[in-house]
Amino acid sequence: MKKFLILSAFFMLACVPLFSEADEDCMICHEDPDLKTEEGTLLFIESVKFLSSVHGESGISCVGCHSDLQGFEDFPHKEKLETVSCGECHDKAAEEFKASIHSEATIKKDSLIVSCKDCHGKHDIRNKDDFDSRVFPLNLPQTCELCHLGKVKRERGVEFIKQYEKSIHFEGLEKAGLTTSSNCSNCHGAHDIKAVHHPLSRVSRENIIGTCGTCHVGIERDYLEGVHGKDYAKGSKDVPVCTDCHSEHDITSPQNLASSVYKTKIAEVCSRCHDDEALSRQYGFLTSRLKTFSDSFHGTASKFGETRVANCASCHGFHAIRPSSDPKSSTHPGNLPETCGNCHPGAGKNFAEGKIHVISEKISNKWAYLLKIFYIILIIVIVSIFLIFIAADIFHRVFRRRKRE
């Protein structure tokens, strides 16, 4: 019993935040909530916040960071201390930070100087897994937005950053509480963050596939097997990467009406490239994909907002799209009965007898072409006859009335 009492007393003592002897010297002054510099900057240090911080908990003393006061005795010290150098302990992070865009801003002596404390805080720094940490996954977006919604110049406007809050990734964080859902640093990196177009940036064309693939592993595999991915691997600048179709900050689920790849919108996304004359010449594919698709029942219904009809992806697939010449392609003539059969049960080989969304019916379907011409002429002739007869009738009535008068 006695032993237990001693043990518990010892335990309680360990729980009470206590400053080391040296730090108590500092706190004599800095405990005063009214301590200010001449300019009015608060010099108060809330002891609880420091002692429960990661540094306080691990017993790092004041002079451990403020090293220019090491061994200093003649208080009060000079007003301006040297900037704390976190890199002395956190050497890896500091090295990564040196190559980052945030550090560049520092070197350039821009109006904005970003340093460790801007993201991590000062005396109250907590471990990144701590719920209250500024860089805890659920808190990070707010931390970044502190500057990126206000102070920072943005190429694409403040809305572009804010769009993240509409994304499925943010929804994952906010609603589902998934710390694995992408926050800013998952895509952009943390200490080593680079400008978007920097070749080493995680979101540059060169790296975006791998960045998204960190979480979406299966999709990265499919993509690299498809026609787009194969050319991407060869270094083509023309093929679409994830963000070209799915958009960036405001990425949403394809089931969401706001998604750029929602069933009724996907045709417009694909046709951005597949209706492009220059690209079609370079890569030898057909243009007018949107128009010819829209002319079909699938396309027309889709334009009217019907989601049950086929869109580009229903037949061509999406991440692993292959050209129809590839026997593994869902649009290879041999596979068409199966592909069409997904919606049209019992689809036979006739589904492949004839072309779909063709530019010129003149060549591909002579009868359809002739029939259209026949009908256009017929309609013009018949309507003209109608109008001539009606004009004659009206003329006669008017003329007769005038004669009577």
Place this chain on the structure above:
Amino acid sequence: MSSEKKGLKNNMNALSKEKFLIRDDEIFMRMNLAERIQHFILIITFLILIVTGLPLLFYNIKFLKSLFSIEQSFYTRGILHRAAAVAMILNLIWHTLYTVFTSRGRNNFKEMIPKFKDLKDAFKIFWHNTGLTRFLYRRGILKKFFASHPYWLFEKPPKYGRYNFIEKFEYWAVGWGSVVMIISGFFMWNVELSLSIFPLWAHNIFIILHGYEAILAFLAVIIWHMYNVHLNPESFPMSKIWVNGKITGKELRILHPLEYKKILENRMKADQSNQRE
């Protein structure tokens, strides 16, 4: 002079006799109840089919797109379109049975058969309305020719029977259109069946047929039928025949003189046999 007067008097006698046999305000049934119901069902189903079908051909027009802006409305459109099609087909079957099995229907059909006269009537009414040849004659151009061939002056409009060339054209256009629309529409409805019989390119032909025939039918009704029956100055804003089916003796004499004559002859014969008795 006196002979002319005599002739006029005879004419007057004939006319008053005529008026006695067919009064101007006598009511004839141009469309009986069954025919009016058939016509009404045709209007309703045709309108539904046009509204639910034609916008698909003009998917780029925002106004038409907004017709289907409510969720599920495009799906409902499809159901409505097919329901109206079935109703129209049933109406057509009723009309066919009516035509075959009733004497009035058989008689209407006989009157509806196109004849060479209809082509001539169309030609005549057109030149009568324009009055070009009469204008030339008055100006003294080709005077000799017109004097010896008065037919080409088109002084009088052609005399129509129970159905004139306009009505016959419309009737047979509906007939032809129905056949095209029903066949092509049936295969569009049953894509899987269609493609188990026909290749894709043939199925595409059904789609083209259905669309273009729809445009033709729509224009024919909007321009030709609406003007000739309802919107022309004589019957504007509309002819009431499709509602009450009634036509007066006077209207019959002016619009359908040959039918009028036929009725008159029948009544004269009956009148004479009565007198003999």
